[in-house]
Amino acid sequence: LAISIGTSHGAYKFKPEQCTRDPKTGKLVPPPLAFDVLHAIEQKLPGFPIVLHGSSSVPQDEVDTINAHGGKLPDAVGIPEEQLREASRSAVCKINIDSDSRLAMTAAIRKYFDEHPEHFDPRQYLKPARENMKKMYMHKIVDVLGSNDKL
Known part of the structure; x- marks a missing residue:
């Protein structure tokens, strides 16, 4: 069952007016997920598998790297990892990121x-891209979702 508790697809899950701003960084702080809705569904459908669509955390270090190297992703914000951790401990069995x-x-x-403007061969730039994706997935699997060693 895919439920709606505040997640949304893409890198702009919330409009700025739905968030607050961190006074130190100026970055958006999203509203919390509606865990009360999740828990009510868990009580009415015990053991029923739940999916969260649109649950990317939109890592700010990746957004910062994109913006520092010519991208324009102002106010991109996602679901905080601690909320994804909480969801993964519930009946949520699939979190889309x-x-x-x-x-x-x-x-x-x-x-x-940006560092190698003379390069054009996909084998050159896709290698670090794949490594960065692998690093992100390992972090999510182990540190956020707790799904390592669960096969």
């Missing part, structure tokens, strides 16, 4: 082209 993968790949490619 594709935008994080795209951001990791784009950040590595933009950085590579």
